[in-house]
Amino acid sequence: MNIAKEINEIKQEVIALRRDFHRHPELGFQETRTAKIVKDYLTALELDEVQTCSGTGVIGILKGGKPGKRVLIRADIDALPIQEDSGEPFSSENPGVAHACGHDGHTAMLLGAAKIWAAHREEIPGTLVFLFQPNEEDAGAQIMIDDGAMEITGKPDAIFGYHLWANFPLGKIGIHPGPTMASSYYFKVKIHGKGGHGGEPHGAINPIDAATYVLSAIKSFHTLEQDVFQPTVITCCMIHAGQKEIIVPDDLEMEGSIRCLHEGHEAVHARFREMVEQACKLCRCTCEIELKCGNSLLNNDETLTALALETAEALVGTENVITKNVAMMGGDDFAEFLQYGPGFYFFIGMGDPAKGTDAHHHNSKFKVNEEALPIGMEMQMALVMNYLNQ
Ligand SMILES: [Zn+2]
Ligand SMILES: [Zn+2]
Structure with a gap:
């Protein structure tokens, strides 16, 4: 032939x-x-x-x-x-x-x-x-x-x-x-706080505050913690919370993906869960974390x-x-x-x-x-x- x-x-x-x-x-x-x-x-x-x-x-x-x-x-x-x-x-x-x-x-x-x-x-x-x-x-x-x-x-x-x-x-x-192509998992994090008056934030628990700690923890993970020779990207692409400028919302949802161009994504996922949970705890919030496989490595x-x-x-x-x-x-x-x-x-x-x-x-x-x-x-x-x- x-x-x-x-x-x-x-x-x-x-x-x-x-x-x-x-x-x-x-x-x-x-x-x-x-x-x-x-x-x-x-x-x-x-x-x-x-x-x-x-x-x-x-x-x-x-x-x-x-x-x-x-x-x-x-x-x-x-x-x-x-x-x-x-x-x-x-x-x-x-x-x-x-x-x-x-x-x-x-x-x-x-x-x-x-x-x-x-x-x-x-x-x-x-x-x-x-x-x-x-x-x-x-x-x-x-x-x-x-x-x-x-x-x-x-x-x-x-x-x-x-x-x-x-x-x-x-x-x-x-x-x-x-x-050759990274594994990709999609995350959905729901952060639960306590709604209240924007003028009295101490009486509420603002989930937006927790989200900023989550994002900051992800940044530290990228720059200080993860081996640069084990390419890993955590990207948050959606955040939804609140509906009025004077009301602290009860809840917040953030979504994005975790990509690893190496074996051992499980450790990255475990650390991600830990960072989210600890950041939420620090801000007196609770959270639920879902991870769904987009594709494997x-x-x-x-x-x-x-x-x-x-x-x-x-x-x-x-x-x-x-x-x-x-x-x-x-x-x-x-x-x-x-x-x-x-x-x-x-x-x-x-x-x-x-x-x-x-x-x-x-x-x-x-x-x-x-x-x-x-x-x-x-x-x-x-x-x-x-x-x-x-
Ligand atoms: Zn294609
Ligand atoms: Zn395509």
Whole structure:
């Protein structure tokens, strides 16, 4: 199988698929149209199995003609609640919803790869599992797992994922070993004080006062306590309290996230709870703390990373492989699948200021650079084949 030649032959089909998904974006767990197209497409390829999971998740299994390992490849399929302003002729027809992260491209790329592999199934030494995941933007992976996705996929020997990346120039591939995307947990803190008269604060207990101590404790934690070589970010993004300038409120709510680009987030979470509780106690308040997992730490397997580096260098040349400043405090719930086997996730550069494809992800002007699609497909397919053939 000549991967580059095969991709070139179906390039226009992949672009057409991606434009169709782009025109009809759907929010997390509402991707019914997208899932139907994916399912019908995989069914037409006569895979060994095509099943749905969690409503809009789709899993296809292709058994190769030769014995070998089992590889899972994941693509995310959901869009975002954003009004598109990209100016593309195939812009979203769904008001307030847009593919502003590139998941339309991910879905089309994996469908194209599945088509090529299905046509060459006799040559494949192993089994390929294609997993199309809903709701990446809000922790859809764990829900799919809870709904039995891994019973359908079987235990994978390796798990691969990727993201089109506007921050890297077109033609580049970003690769990083170990912790690559931070774990992210969302916190919600409710602080309870005692309401009263603004002119007699001593007769009340002001939860706003406690919140300032909480924020100050977080700052000290960042600067004085946490090892700077264990990147950790605690960001408060919402505070709600009070309704009138002369009334001390009873309660306050603060929300934000805790991100760790290292193992051992449990210790950070425990310290966070302690700081909040102590700050509230100091101000005579009580509190309730909720922490919800957004995504786990995405930790790239070292051996698979080495294979990916070799693959990428052969494909785009050493000078086009980015290995510095790849890791980030943002997350991807691809990480949840890594509980089931070693995995590797890479970034496909697509930034080109002349074409406007360097607009940030989740921005209304975000655009996918379609020239990156065949590059990403080739990298993904070559990596999987190198893995199976080693
Ligand atoms: Zn996103
Ligand atoms: Zn994304």
